[in-house]
Amino acid sequence: MAANGRPGRSASVKDVAALAHVSLGTVSNVLNRPDRVSAATRERVERAMTALGFVRNESARQLRTGLSSTLAYVMLDAGNPFFTDVARGIETAAEQHDLTVVLCNSDNRADRERSHLAMLEERRFRGVLVTPVDPDSPLLEQIAGRGTPVVIVDRTRDDDRFCSVAVDDVLGGRTAVEHLVDRGHRRVAFLGGPDNIGQVRDRLQGARDAWAEAGLPPDDLTVLRTDSLDVASGREAAERLLGQPSSRRPTAAFCINDLVALGVLQQTMRAGVSVPDDLALVGYDDIAFAAAAAVPLSSVRQPRELLGARAAALALAESEDRDHRHQQLLFTPELVARASSLG
């Protein structure tokens, strides 16, 4: 317990061995295969360890064994509760396998994503999970090429060079719009963008599929583009929406995610327009703030924690299996109907 005050070099196995009058190898055995050591010496070594405040140097260990016991998740935006929930799922799964998880936030910036991936590659983690800003970054293949499992989270790629977990966004879009059509809406707006995000395209696709199958005129499903996926974009889009003459204005809006939907909700209430009577609203993700909104928000729920948990499991499996086959998991979203779309 003697937390040696001097900031000098901290104790190594060598120091412990000297103090306990045993060899290096024995100390290592106490650490890694305690059963191969007699009770008496084990105890002596352990006493020496606490006396010196010995803490194993993970760099040396990893250098020698080539093994790491930590997983990394490079998240797209730590400020979006969706991703922190995914992270929670990863952590829970990792915990069950005695792995620790570190989080890296690329904050929607490709350069920061690059620097994180480069750092992770140099450190040879057990596995790298990533929701990429740039799904085509060569660094991803490079890391995988070095033997580190890479799992793509919440994004799809056309190839099968990585494991991935994602949610069926086409189906999610379809589900949302089917719900609105069921509730009797005949003029609906899709609020989302930018278009270069695959999920935006997929959800819109699903929305259009449902609309067409209901036999409704394509022009009555209007699309309002947003610049990004946050609350401010929602407010801004709502202004455009509410600017339309109420005779032609959509009676419902399907928003690309809950942040946008919350922005719309706020702007709508401010304008004295009633939700859901004058405008029904469906969001996407079902983050905790959705249920807690002024008018509880209907939303297409993604199994966020499950997504993370399965991603972690895939990385682990890949790191253990000698000959591993990549898997692409696709989960099913589920509509949670609340007051914002129920009359």
Next chain:
Amino acid sequence: MAANGRPGRSASVKDVAALAHVSLGTVSNVLNRPDRVSAATRERVERAMTALGFVRNESARQLRTGLSSTLAYVMLDAGNPFFTDVARGIETAAEQHDLTVVLCNSDNRADRERSHLAMLEERRFRGVLVTPVDPDSPLLEQIAGRGTPVVIVDRTRDDDRFCSVAVDDVLGGRTAVEHLVDRGHRRVAFLGGPDNIGQVRDRLQGARDAWAEAGLPPDDLTVLRTDSLDVASGREAAERLLGQPSSRRPTAAFCINDLVALGVLQQTMRAGVSVPDDLALVGYDDIAFAAAAAVPLSSVRQPRELLGARAAALALAESEDRDHRHQQLLFTPELVARASSLG
């Protein structure tokens, strides 16, 4: 560029040296002191490096040099936007010094905090920033004792054994209540808990100070305890508040943070009680969702990103200065008045 397909051991300096027909040391010089190497050989070595897909092994480097270039932030709750904003501040500051940051989420659990700290100690990071679940954890002193700078973020400790950054919570509580008194409120509720959190005690203390200085009867500042600091607790506390006969009911509530305030707001609107006319509301933290609420929320803003940035700077300074004196930084909160407290 030849991303060697074989998953076998990846290239080392030795391999590069062999391919470039130079010695180990020269490769290392190319990496670390390129000016000490002639242009011709440097280029030859660099070609060999890309040909082999060489990536420096950080474990070996760190083992040899004892230096690390990454900072860790152990955050209390990644789901609370307050902490992700602090993290953003850390990342921005770190980036300017070419350090990378990893985030660890203790998710309000002491055991997870312990396992993260243990992992960080074994990895000998450049610095450890932490908003502790348990500010008295012996692991903190242990890590610091080993020579790793430890900075306590958004918590205060009585001693000066660490650097710390925090915000003056007594002043914050005082500011909130002064504002409400100024607006004419004579019956006010404080919503917050549990009491074992220092910040809860401090903000309540400030609230009471302001109340007393205004010469108002102590009993008219009522305290409603909450079990935690989330939206659900806010809803629950609001129910208790609204259950009181309106003649005696407080006309304003000061909430321990914005999540609680959002819960109160939601429950209040649902009950048909008007904010701010029937109940004024002030939150704390000024997270992004506060301004975006159905009724924009007044809040006591903490300089979140600044907090993070200064914490990172302190860690860095401590890691560089030979003889370093710990500093305790205390920032000043600032009231942001919005519709929820303005008639």
Next chain:
DNA sequence: CTCGTTGCGTGAAACGTTTCATAATGTGAG
């Protein structure tokens, strides 16, 4: 008494880097 076995402990080698003292070569001054 001998021999295989079992239980414990040993010490050297290896992981991939950086550093440092030293060697080899070229250059310009005297």
Next chain:
DNA sequence: CTCACATTATGAAACGTTTCACGCAACGAG
């Protein structure tokens, strides 16, 4: 032509672990 000196490159040592092939006793069986 020699000497001092700068410029480059070299190779061994070291960082702190883990592993592995061996010793060494003690022991029970034959």
